[in-house]
Amino acid sequence: MNEVPVRRSVPSEESTRHFDPILRPELHELYTARAARLRELATGHELEAYLRLAADVAQAQAQAQAQAQAQATVSPESRSNAVAVDPVEIARQGTWVTHLDTMLDQLIPGASPAITPHLDALRAMSTQARLDAGLALAQHQFHSVSQALAPFLWAAFSLDAALAARTVPLPVASSEESPSCPVCGSAPVASLIYKGTRQGLRYLHCSLCESQWHMVRAKCTNCADAGDLDYLSFDSTEAVVRAESCGHCHSYLKVISQEREPNAESVADDLATLVLDDAASAEGYGRTGLNPFALPDQAL
Numbered sequence: 001m002n003e004v005p006v007r008r009s010v011p012s013e014e015s016t017r018h019f020d021p022i023l024r025p026e027l028h029e030l031y032t033a034r035a036a037r038l039r040e041l042a043t044g045h046e047l048e049a050y051l052r053l054a055a056d057v058a059q060a061q062a063q064a065q066a067q068a069q070a071q072a073t074v075s076p077e078s079r080s081n082a083v084a085v086d087p088v089e090i091a092r093q094g095t096w097v098t099h100l101d102t103m104l105d106q107l108i109p110g111a112s113p114a115i116t117p118h119l120d121a122l123r124a125m126s127t128q129a130r131l132d133a134g135l136a137l138a139q140h141q142f143h144s145v146s147q148a149l150a151p152f153l154w155a156a157f158s159l160d161a162a163l164a165a166r167t168v169p170l171p172v173a174s175s176e177e178s179p180s181c182p183v184c185g186s187a188p189v190a191s192l193i194y195k196g197t198r199q200g201l202r203y204l205h206c207s208l209c210e211s212q213w214h215m216v217r218a219k220c221t222n223c224a225d226a227g228d229l230d231y232l233s234f235d236s237t238e239a240v241v242r243a244e245s246c247g248h249c250h251s252y253l254k255v256i257s258q259e260r261e262p263n264a265e266s267v268a269d270d271l272a273t274l275v276l277d278d279a280a281s282a283e284g285y286g287r288t289g290l291n292p293f294a295l296p297d298q299a300l
């Protein structure tokens with residue numbers, strides 16, 4: 001475990017450069033990149049089988065997204081009176097159940113014997129049971145949904161929220177940087193330090209609608225305090241993934257650096273470093289991030 005000195009000042013480059021307060025990455029590209037990164041991280045990993053399953057789910061999301069766009073009968077304009085995405089409304093509306101069926105079509109033929117019973121169980125669920133489970137996930141009632149089925153249900157539900165997030169007008173950016181997604185209100189997975197044209201900028205990645213929102217670096221993403229931050233990692237101070245912990249509110253969120261690893265992706269790199277979560281929680285910090293493939297077993 002290495003600790004690096006705290007940087008309290010906002011990098012001057014960041015404070016003077018123009019940036020978009022909210023980003024909505026193109027979904028097919030995002031899911032495909034996530035699947036590729038999960039497969040890359042899976043090789044030789046302790047959780048290899050699960051990382052590969054998560055990659056298959058992300059790839060199935062890409063397929064279901066393409067199908068949903070091809071069949072779209074709702075034009076972006078017709079939904080433009082909405083101000084933001086309401087997860088509970090998305091869950092109730094139930095379009096996501098169609099995405100679940102498309103994803104099961106993709107996943108069932110190549111599934112391992114360990115996973116097949118779960119996919120069959122999802123296939124056999126009544127529409128009402130699916131809707132009830134989706135609503136429970138939207139309300140973070142994780143204990144009432146089977147842990148083996150929850151990641152698949154979340155993936156389909158999340159895809160519908162992500163599609164909706166790309167049709168609504170962006171909320172007006174407030175001067176206050178939010179600990180939760182300004183588009184749908186959900187918790188972040190992690191924060192990502194960008195490469196390329198946004199080099200060095202930090203964005204938090206939404207666990208549900210796949211939007212990203214800007215936050216200056218070196219301040220707590222949960223309580224905005226900048227006075228007592230620490231960075232935990234296993235490899236070195238140059239680690240791709242670090243847990244940014246806050247001594248003020250005793251929480252942490254991972255910071256994932258594309259500057260250090262260009263292929264790094266929030267969901268994939270967070271999932272592959274769950275051992276870092278054990279270390280952070282052993283030091284008394286509570287996780288504020290939510291990973292779609294490692295949902296908690298109780299309400300946040």
Ligand SMILES: [Zn+2]
Nearest residue numbers: 181184206209
């Ligand atoms: Zn969101």
Ligand SMILES: [Zn+2]
Nearest residue numbers: 220223246249
């Ligand atoms: Zn804090």
